[in-house]
Amino acid sequence: xxxxxxxxxxxxxxxxxxxxxxxxxxxxxxxxxxxxxxxxxxxxxxxxxxxxxxxxxxxxxxxxxxxxxxxxxxxxxxxxxxxxxxxxxxxxxxxxxxxxxxxxxxxxxxxxxxxxxxx
Amino acid sequence: xxxxxxxxxxxxxxxxxxxxxxxxxxxxxxxxxxxxxxxxxxxxxxxxxxxxxxxxxxxxxxxxxxxxxxxxxxxxxxxxxxxxxxxxxxxxxxxxxxxxxxxxxxxxxxxxxxxxxxxxxxxxxxxxxxxxxxxxxxxxxxxxxxxxxxxxxxxxxxxxxxxxxxxxxxxxxxxxxxxxxxxxxxxxxxxxxxxxxxxxxxxxxxxxxxxxxxxxxxxxxxxxxxxxxxxxxxxxxxxxxxxxxxxxxxxxxxxxxxxxxxxxxxxxxxxxxxxxxxxxxxxxxxxxxxxxxxxxxxxxxxxxxxxxxxxxxxxxxxxxxxxxxxxxxxxxxxxxxxxxxxxxxxxxxxxxxxxxxxxxxxxxxxxxxxxxxxxxxxxxxxxxxxxxxxxxxxxxxxxxxxxxxxxxxxxxxxxxxxxxxxxxxxxxxxxxxxxxxxxxxxxxxxxxxxxxxxxxxxxxxxxxxxxxxxxxxxxxxxxxxxxxxxxxx
Numbered sequence: 001x002x003x004x005x006x007x008x009x010x011x012x013x014x015x016x017x018x019x020x021x022x023x024x025x026x027x028x029x030x031x032x033x034x035x036x037x038x039x040x041x042x043x044x045x046x047x048x049x050x051x052x053x054x055x056x057x058x059x060x061x062x063x064x065x066x067x068x069x070x071x072x073x074x075x076x077x078x079x080x081x082x083x084x085x086x087x088x089x090x091x092x093x094x095x096x097x098x099x100x101x102x103x104x105x106x107x108x109x110x111x112x113x114x115x116x117x118x119x
Numbered sequence: 120x121x122x123x124x125x126x127x128x129x130x131x132x133x134x135x136x137x138x139x140x141x142x143x144x145x146x147x148x149x150x151x152x153x154x155x156x157x158x159x160x161x162x163x164x165x166x167x168x169x170x171x172x173x174x175x176x177x178x179x180x181x182x183x184x185x186x187x188x189x190x191x192x193x194x195x196x197x198x199x200x201x202x203x204x205x206x207x208x209x210x211x212x213x214x215x216x217x218x219x220x221x222x223x224x225x226x227x228x229x230x231x232x233x234x235x236x237x238x239x240x241x242x243x244x245x246x247x248x249x250x251x252x253x254x255x256x257x258x259x260x261x262x263x264x265x266x267x268x269x270x271x272x273x274x275x276x277x278x279x280x281x282x283x284x285x286x287x288x289x290x291x292x293x294x295x296x297x298x299x300x301x302x303x304x305x306x307x308x309x310x311x312x313x314x315x316x317x318x319x320x321x322x323x324x325x326x327x328x329x330x331x332x333x334x335x336x337x338x339x340x341x342x343x344x345x346x347x348x349x350x351x352x353x354x355x356x357x358x359x360x361x362x363x364x365x366x367x368x369x370x371x372x373x374x375x376x377x378x379x380x381x382x383x384x385x386x387x388x389x390x391x392x393x394x395x396x397x398x399x400x401x402x403x404x405x406x407x408x409x410x411x412x413x414x415x416x417x418x419x420x421x422x423x424x425x426x427x428x429x430x431x432x433x434x435x436x437x438x439x440x441x442x443x444x445x446x447x448x449x450x451x452x453x454x455x456x457x458x459x460x461x462x463x464x465x466x467x468x469x470x471x472x473x474x475x476x477x478x479x480x481x482x483x484x485x486x487x488x489x490x491x492x493x494x495x496x497x498x499x500x501x502x503x504x505x506x507x508x509x510x511x512x513x514x515x516x517x518x519x520x521x522x523x524x525x526x527x528x529x530x531x532x533x534x535x536x537x538x539x540x541x542x543x544x545x546x547x548x549x550x551x552x553x554x555x556x557x558x559x560x561x562x563x564x565x566x567x568x569x570x571x572x573x574x575x576x577x578x579x580x581x582x583x584x585x586x587x588x589x590x591x592x593x594x595x596x597x598x599x600x601x602x603x604x605x606x607x608x
């Protein structure tokens with residue numbers, strides 16, 4: 001069980017990443033593909049957070065003299081995740097607005113039916 | 120002293136000022152990118168002689184390098200930022216008249232953001248910062264591909280967005296894995312400690328990062344989005360995407376492989392990928408009837424050639440690759456700009472619709488012809504010395520595999536010549552229509568095309584103008600120890 005205890009966040013993160021990739025590759029509806037992108041993003045963010053996570057850790061601020069630095073979580077991945085979340089929001093918002101336009105033009109969101117451009 | 124931060128800060132600030140600007144003086148909005156990029160060009164050219172001696176390292180926030188986000192304005196970075204500013208400036212002159220429809224202030228804001236992202240990618244020395252600037256570049260290009268809101272534009276923007284977003288996620292996973300192992304995001308710091316890590320724990324992040332960046336760099340087999348996106352965007356945006364965006368992706372791939380990983384054993388595989396990319400691009404371009412798709416496939420093939428030249432990894436090879444990159448940027452931007460007005464006047468994207476254009480728009484057609492000849496590699500244009508350098512570098516390795524590869528690349532060039540000469544033939548010698556009367560492109564389009572033509576011819580006749588810069592850029596890419604020392608001190 002100690003394996004699970006140590007690696008549960010990584011297992012969860014890569015599980016989410018694989019689920020997201022599966023949805024993107026297999027689903028035909030553009031909205032579902034966008035949901036897949038969201039899950040993929042969440043998985044990546046969870047992975048980044050777990051890189052710097054310490055169980056029962058504290059914020060890296062010397063607010064009280066008794067806090068020892070061993071128990072502080074790494075703040076850099078959290079800053080990265082904040083940035084990554086913002087970028088993810090921008091991509092998802094753009095994807096959804098493109099989906100609206102796509103529906104106006106084609107009358108469907110089924111990606112198998114929208115194939116006017118090919119090699 | 121000029122601070123390289125200005126190269127990013129000024130266009131970024133002006134980009135976000137454009138919507139405010141549009142509130143009270145809408146007519147002036149389209150001149151803002153012009154001013155920002157002219158400023159960038161001047162700053163880059165001022166920095167260039169200084170960084171040829173010593174790279175300028177800027178630490179943001181007053182901390183010393185591994186702890187801060189730093190900019191590395193070495194010969195490579197400033198060379199690229201100068202090219203980005205030059206092409207961006209000329210294309211924004213072209214866009215003054217070309218972009219009439221739609222939300223103009225949004226176009227100019229996204230355009231400036233795209234170029235800011237590209238400049239940031241080439242100047243940054245921090246791998247996560249590279250990701251952020253890369254995303255700025257990608258998101259603005261997704262939006263710009265869909266700018267005209269036509270069927271084809273929306274469809275290709277959706278394709279581009281999905282593939283690009285998956286690619287960026289892979290890139291971010293790779294960056295996370297690297298951070299987990301080394302506890303730092305500074306590229307020089309990672310590069311210094313890379314030897315201490317195990318082979319497999321480096322291979323996984325490297326593959327993830329290369330795959331993620333390879334989507335934007337359009338390396339085969341990750342290039343399915345490119346012909347759609349480049350052919351359905353407005354022509355000024357196609358010029359930027361083909362001339363700058365994919366080159367910046369390629370720069371990131373090369374920087375990661377050469378500087379961070381120093382992966383010598385991976386280079387042969389990259390050379391193979393480059394040749395595949397080249398042959399696939401040339402063969403697809405040959406069978407196109409749509410002129411912008413043809414140019415887009417031709418970009419894929421040129422990227423393949425550049426990747427192959429860089430993967431030779433001798434000083435000749437990298438110089439040749441960078442030279443080929445400059446020549447492709449100038450020639451392809453010129454081709455898309457010229458094609459933009461030819462399509463506009465002909466009313467169709469089909470090559471056959473361009474019959475007799477040589478009489479109708481002689482100057483634009485002359486510019487197109489010069490761009491096409493330069494891309495094929497005919498003297499006295501810039502394509503000739505750059506392709507010559509690549510061939511010489513491949514032969515100088517004296518390894519059978521590289522000589523076979525360059526043979527295949529030359530075969531690709533023959534195909535390239537065939538399809539470009541076919542278009543030139545249609546422009547000048549097909550169609551017996553009575554003289555249709557001249558209707559030239561407007562002056563704002565002719566000026567940038569003329570400057571591109573002048574640059575292509577002058578550098579083609581006198582390549583010494585750029586070879587010094589290219590040589591020191593190549594040595595920056597090849598000597599990773601110097602890079603690490605100059606950043607970490």
